[in-house]
Amino acid sequence: MSAPKLRVINSRVVVRNAFTRLPFRFGVVTMEAAPVGILQVEVEFENGARAAGVASDFLAYKWFDKSPEKTPADNVADLLQAMRDARAVYAGAGYGTPYDLWFSTREEIEAKSLARGFNRLGASFASSMMERAVMDAVGRRTGQTFDQMVRENSLGIDPAALLPEVSYNDVLGALPKQPLEQIALRHTVGLVDPISAADKEADVPNDGFPVTLEEYLAVDKVDYLKVKVGGQIEEDIDRLSQIAAVVSATGRPIEMTFDGNEQYKNLEDFVALVDRIKSTPALKDLWDSVLFIEQPLHRDVAMASALPMDAMAAIGKPLLIDEADGWAEAFFDAIALGYDGVSHKNCKGVYRSLINTGLAAVRNKAVGRQQYFLSAEDLTNLAVVPLQADLAVVATLGIPHVERNGHHYFAGLSHLPAAEREAALDHHAGLYVSHEDIGALWIKDGILDVRSLQVPGLGVRDHPDLDDGIPEEDWSFTMLETKP
Template sequence: MTAEAPRLSIEAIELYERPVHLRLPFRFGVVTLTECPQAFARVRVTGPAGRSAWGAAAELMAPKWFDKNLDLTNEQNFQQLRTVVHRAKEAYLSDRTPTTAFGHFVRHHDPHEKACGRLGLNPLLANYGPALLDRAILDALCRLQGVSFYTAIQANQAGIDESHPQFAGLELPQLLRSLHPAASIEARHTVGLLDAITAQDITHRVDDGLPETLEEVVATYGHRWFKLKVSGKLQADVTRLTAIAAVLDRRQAPYFVSLDGNEQYASAAEVAELLAAIRATPKLARLWSSVAFIEQPISRLHALDSDLHQTPLERPVIIDESDGPLDAFVQARARGYAGVSSKTCKGIYRSLLNLGRCTAWNRTQHDTHYFMSAEDLTTQAGLAVQQDLALVNLLGITHVERNGHHYVDGMAAQPPAEQQAFLQAHSDLYEYSHEAVHLAIQGGRIHLDSLACVGYASGAQPDFSAMAPMGKGIDA
């Protein structure tokens, strides 16, 4: 245990939610999303000398990602997510013995995952609950200590050690000291399967003044990085990618692309067929040369059974939805995968663990073969986007999938006082336009200096009085 890491007891946990309505429908994999709730957690901790502080975190309850069972409705998916958050709350309040922030994670991670498994809830889904609470605890820790998230992690005030076997041998405290956040990060724009590429693709405009097509997005925000969804339907994918390339190829400067399969392929051979078709299409030559990596193309049911060594895909492949148990990246590496995604909904300690793995594996190979990517289009303006941006920035990742500003009208649905509080505290991160506060993207970049404030990357707080208590879960 790190001696300097303060021991905390958890005194109270409050759970809230509020609705999020999309300005544009978004299709990923098997779902088209138009609305869903956002979860909020407030946690009060007491530290040394009896001092107390509140911390908070937020996360969208995205349906059909944590559990893609088509027999379940979106509402049933929301109930699953409420269940794991309530169960995590019960677990974290069940033992008031003081320990470090990381100690609370270690104390509850494995038992919580097993308890959820007995309810038929998979590890990816189960970890949503502790991931939300762990961020709120870290926020409270930072406020108690009067430091930023960056300082707290660099100095290992969370107390990350080898008390969980997955963290053994990685020398994480030394690695954390070497991390240095950047002043800005590139935003990687996701092009969903329903997204309009040009104005000719729009049958009904929203007409809210914000970009609605890929053409308009590029002109407005100046992105260089793009994430392109593919559907698993070969000809449809080639046709759509060709339309996307016709827009992106207008840029004289280089652009960069990731391909996201969202588990739509049954095998590596099917993925290879798509890539062969891309290479065989002259109009996709520049796009193919710009592909940096491929994200989770194979269904999680088979992804870690598929040995990518046997089917070279010519681009690195990462796991995302397969990243359920803590050792998933270890399993994936053995099957030929080169990377793994960081998402706050999967847990900050998981991201730091996987950074340690990449560092150790690359050091052994004297290479940079293993890497992490930053993937999450669901983070909403406010706590969620700020905490995720701070995490991936400290991890040293230089571009991040960031799309809440595109599919949701910023903070338009929030009380005006809340919007102004976030705008004033983070004037580099947000701008006021089109009658609401929105994430500011200029030249394809997001400026991050204001995230180095006291607390976990937020100098403002949501209006919890304007929210509803989180609904009960399926086993309540």
């Protein structure tokens, strides 16, 4: 199927407020509530047909921009403004294939964000929201799933326009023969999360969901963990020792990734943590289980120069970029500096992840081994649209395990209107399960069943009701201050 040409003729954004069941450390702030933005676009095809598509994401303050001079309210205002700019740029772009619209607008969207004092990562977010909403509209109009749109190139994907060494066939050749039906869940162990029963506070929720890492390992039987490290060696060693003890008690192998969350200004400081881990006998099995290290260096220095080879040898684990992945060619640039991996997150861009998958395959072929890779990480993707759209992309990319934390920090599907909770349980029964009156993500032996995401569009059967949301112009950050 050839890629249709279309234009964006209308768009709107609403905001919903989500409140945590457990406070969590997100970037450099501990969060108890956050907004979720929902974007809807209406597109018109060259033949006059029209379709609507949606995209949605956590408006994650203190992740896209961790500048101390900006408040959380400033961060959300920047994200909403970046989306307004992206919507305006797309509205003036005229007709193009879905890919051409993304490719031809991304630099202008970035320029507008930079001119307003925002950054490239935030601009990528705004661009990706438009990109995904357009994809969703195309799939709904053509009856194609995301996976079908990619494999039949009805999006008009042209990787070489961005990276000349990567072809569309390179991307296709790197994908699994069919989208994954199951994806293992990699459970986040946050910096303030309780590890065992001894860490439980008196006011932990009694909502039938696990709270401690110990409980998640026993109840959900996860086999993968993402462990945050905080940049304070003694505190990290103490916490890692607690985690190691709880993991050891399960009697089964648990693989881990470490997330440095930009806590280090140079790699030698991270090496100091690694040296302490290696010299602590009780942490040997834990360190042996670590698959890779995500974004230890602050984004300001992560891409400033080549990674020191002696420090890399001392670490002995692959490093990947996450917050430093602020522009479409960032993984290409990172490889030249010594990084092996890059995170996939829908909030940074779906075309970007597809092209990065092709780039990794090309470079792996050149070196004759599986050195370069994509991981699947989380932006606290809540049901329905953010979670399902991201999982649909991960299923096509073929990444076997994905970080998820929305099931941990938020209470099931409680943030959704009742009608949307019921629709999710009805139409995505393998992914969700009844839980009291709110429903929940269904984690079966550490696995997510994602078969139901193969529906027209980007992984979501039922669009959210935008009338059950606050128009962006009427929303304010103060609405997060009082939990209903």
